[in-house]
Amino acid sequence: MRPIEVVDRLGRWSSGRGPLYVLLAARLRQLIDDGELPSGVLLPPDRALAGALAVGRTTVVGAYDLLRAEGRIDRRQGSGTRVAGVPSDAADAPVDPIFLDSLEARDDDVLLAICAAPGDPPPQLAEAFAQIAPELSRISDDIGYYPYGHPALRTALAARYTSRGVRTSSEQILVTNGGQQALSLLAHALVSPGDQVLVEAPTYPGALEVFREQGAVLRGLPVGLEGLEGAVRERRPAVAYVIPTYQNPTGSVLSALARQRLAGAGVPVIEDEVPADLGFPGVPMPTPLAAYSESVISIGSLSKSIWGGLRIGWIRASTPLINRLARLRAVHDLGGNVPTQLAAVHLLPLLDGPDLHQTLKARHDHLHALLTQALPTWDIPTVTGGQCLWASLPYGDGTSFAQTALRHGLAILPGAGLDITGASDTHIRLHFRAPQPALTEAVHRLTKAWTAYHPPTTRPHPRPTIAI
Known part of the structure; x- marks a missing residue:
């Protein structure tokens, strides 16, 4: 593909905050994922594309290196740079x-x-919807938009956190359409292009893609974010992301001492608690990371414990951040499904059954x-x-x-x-x-x-x- 053709597709790629190579990588990533730069396409050489874009060669090299690390392009001596392809068969x-x-x-x-999700909805799901039918019939003078989430579910989630040793008010809860939306909202609010984000290696791949969509530069640490304190001093990351309980994919569980260390590392920590309700019988549930610091941001979901089709997730954070996230959420989605949220109130006890x-x-x-x-x-x-x-x-x-x-x-x-x-x-x-x-x-x-x-x-x- 000629440099001018790539330039035409790139459009206004440099408008925004962050290093140019990150912005260029973000636009190329979008073109690749949308199929505008299809598999196998030969991309322009570093110098040719840099000249066409009127940027330094290091900008193009940096963007290509990011995309190669993600597996979106292949760069080989003598063969050039291509969009990662698939065999003909x-x-x-x-x-x-x-x-x-x-x-x-x-x-x-x-x-x-x-x-990795339940293959069938449990029978209690239908029962929960049957239970809320009278509640729905009594609703009046209510337009049904709840950007923060329905008050009944926010109250129930806050009470559950409090019972686990994390004192929480309903104002600290935002209900989302699943854990993935929760993570996406947080990435949008906390991460700008070029920001460094610390993640476990390995980790949940959906989180990697969410941060990449925001133009983040990902840095991997061992499971449990070992070495986080040093990385914070050296990298000054915008946020760290960790799955402390039944980590995806390793299944590891962080000790109380390790949780204290993470909570005090001096960087906003997103604690993914989606797998935390999946302990085996007789295994006590560890204290959430949020119990050790109010700066910890927790996300949860019913998708792994109840059913993926029950699009209920949540964020627990400081009230100012919840207010900010609710405004952001309202721009994209005025609110979640109210009947589903009411049913979720009746389903929460299943997590402890x-x-x-x-x-x-x-x-x-x-x-x-x-x-x-x-x-x-x-x-x-x-x-x-x-x-x-x-x-x-x-x-x-x-x-x-x-x-x-x-x-x-x-x-x-x-x-x-x-x-x-x-x-x-x-x-x-x-x-x-x-x-x-x-x-x-x-x-x-x-x-x-x-x-x-x-x-x-x-x-x-x-x-x-x-x-x-």
Whole structure:
């Protein structure tokens, strides 16, 4: 593609705050994700594009380096810079678990081991909607717009935080359409292009994409954000993002001492508590990170514990930040679904009931036992809660093995897309949210794929991933 053609597509890419290379990368990222720069397209050389844009070559190099780290472009000596492509044979295409691919029902026989969420709504969901019918019939003089969330649900969520040792008022709660919207609102409010954001490596890939959309420069730290204090001094990040309880994807749980350390690191910390309600029976729920500092921002959701179709999430933060987020939310979405929020009030007690936790434990044990027997050379640690197993392959890499697995009817999530440091290439994420017969069939297909797997001589570059 000629430089002038890329320039035409870029439009006004430099309007905004932040370093030019970050702004350029953000615009190129959008063009790639929207398909305007399709897979395999040859991008202009550094100097040619820099000349066409009237910027320094280092601006183009910096933008290309960011996009290469994300897996959106390939840069090879003698071959130039191309938008990351897929092989001509669709059967060999990399697994690309974007939202539509992993969240929509499929017509083929492929088992989806990507989306870690309940496969069916619990019977209590229908019961909750039946319970709120009289409440709806009594509503009058109420237009139904609640940018902060319905007061009944805000009050119930505040009471639940207080019962867990985090004193909370309803004014500190913002109800959102799921945890992903909560994270997106926070990124929009707290992150500007060029800002540094500290994340765990590996971590939830949906968070990586949210921060990238804001033009953030991501910096990876070990799980638990080890070394956060030093990184804060050196990097001066805008925010740090952590999953302290049943971390996605490793399932690890931070100690009380580590939580105190994070809360006092001198940077706004987003505490993702979405998996926190998924502990196994008899495992006490750790104290939230927010109990150690009022500066900690917590997000939660019912998608992993109740059902993904119940689009209920929330943010717990200081009242001034909640007010700011509510104004931002109102610009994009005047409010959430009121009947769903009223039903959620009746569903919150399920988070502490035994059924969810017993089911999770049984499915975890079933999947781990089958994997240990069928694939004894794999390293698969057990967990005490959550929804995933983080499996390390004895050889090869997760991205190419995911391609082999897909040819055997199983879609899995390779570790490369969850780790900005590149240290998780040999891992894959497997969830245990499916019923036991489906887990058994998944292991059967996984075993057949591993038998047929032949690692490539050169590792494929990971595609950008968004999975849940």
